[in-house]
Amino acid sequence: MAERERRVISLVGGGGKTTTMYALAEIFREEGKKVIVTTSTHLQAPPEEIRAWDIEEVRSLWKSDQIAVIGTDCESNKNLAAGDQAAVNQMENKKSVKKMRMPDGSFLQEVLQEAEVVLIEADGAKHLPCKVPIEKEPVIIPECTDVIAVVGMDALGKPLEEVCFRKDLAVQFLNTSYKHLMAEEDIAKILSSVQGARKGVEDRKYCVVLNKCDDEIRKERAEKIRSLLKEKSIENVMITSCENRQNELKKYFW
Numbered sequence: 001m002a003e004r005e006r007r008v009i010s011l012v013g014g015g016g017k018t019t020t021m022y023a024l025a026e027i028f029r030e031e032g033k034k035v036i037v038t039t040s041t042h043l044q045a046p047p048e049e050i051r052a053w054d055i056e057e058v059r060s061l062w063k064s065d066q067i068a069v070i071g072t073d074c075e076s077n078k079n080l081a082a083g084d085q086a087a088v089n090q091m092e093n094k095k096s097v098k099k100m101r102m103p104d105g106s107f108l109q110e111v112l113q114e115a116e117v118v119l120i121e122a123d124g125a126k127h128l129p130c131k132v133p134i135e136k137e138p139v140i141i142p143e144c145t146d147v148i149a150v151v152g153m154d155a156l157g158k159p160l161e162e163v164c165f166r167k168d169l170a171v172q173f174l175n176t177s178y179k180h181l182m183a184e185e186d187i188a189k190i191l192s193s194v195q196g197a198r199k200g201v202e203d204r205k206y207c208v209v210l211n212k213c214d215d216e217i218r219k220e221r222a223e224k225i226r227s228l229l230k231e232k233s234i235e236n237v238m239i240t241s242c243e244n245r246q247n248e249l250k251k252y253f254w
Helices: 015-028 057-063 075-081 086-092 105-114 167-174 182-192 218-232 245-254
Strands: 008-014 035-038 042-044 099-101 117-121 146-152 203-210 237-239
Touching: 008 015, 015 035, 015 117, 015 203, 015 245, 035 042, 035 105, 042 117, 057 105, 086 105, 146 182, 182 218, 203 218, 218 237, 237 245
Parallel strands: 008 117, 008 146, 035 117, 146 203, 203 237
Antiparallel strands: 042 099
């Protein structure tokens, strides 16, 4: 497929990246696109029925109108399969959540030649609503065409130390304290800065998802953030909740 026809979309930030990524995968699948889901960092392993280990399995999933999820098992998964007791104990403590990492480079390049949409979880936040990245984050591959920054509106009104991943960096970046209650201006600053969620975006298309807006108060506060971002020339801002996620995400791509 020609470079201009393929979309490689990296999701960064916190507050629902994985949920947003799979929602987008379903939207594109319904449009008849050949969709890949993967990671450049770490991602919870999917159900085996949608996981592919080589290009033939990818093609088979596409042929049956499914998405294909690709990635290499993390070492703890391999040790678990081999019966390593320490790995078994560790996985039991983590409720047996298996992780995968970026696929082998040659496999990824094969997929990039044939996929129409590639969705990449390119950041980690330990399930917290927002984050400020360290130097090596996020992991955006050169082929990336779009970056979507996700933040959870459940961060608002709560102490920074409870809701920000990389809290030490967040304190420095926002020039505040660990006990500071997160406000709309803080979220807007993180989302608009090249030291924040726009890190590594460069000239790629940039979009913001204000997630978890499941009540009117959060929606109103998200609208304020949208206005603050518009002042910084960030126009592509979606306000999503459980009930409207699919429709809002479609607005960005269609």
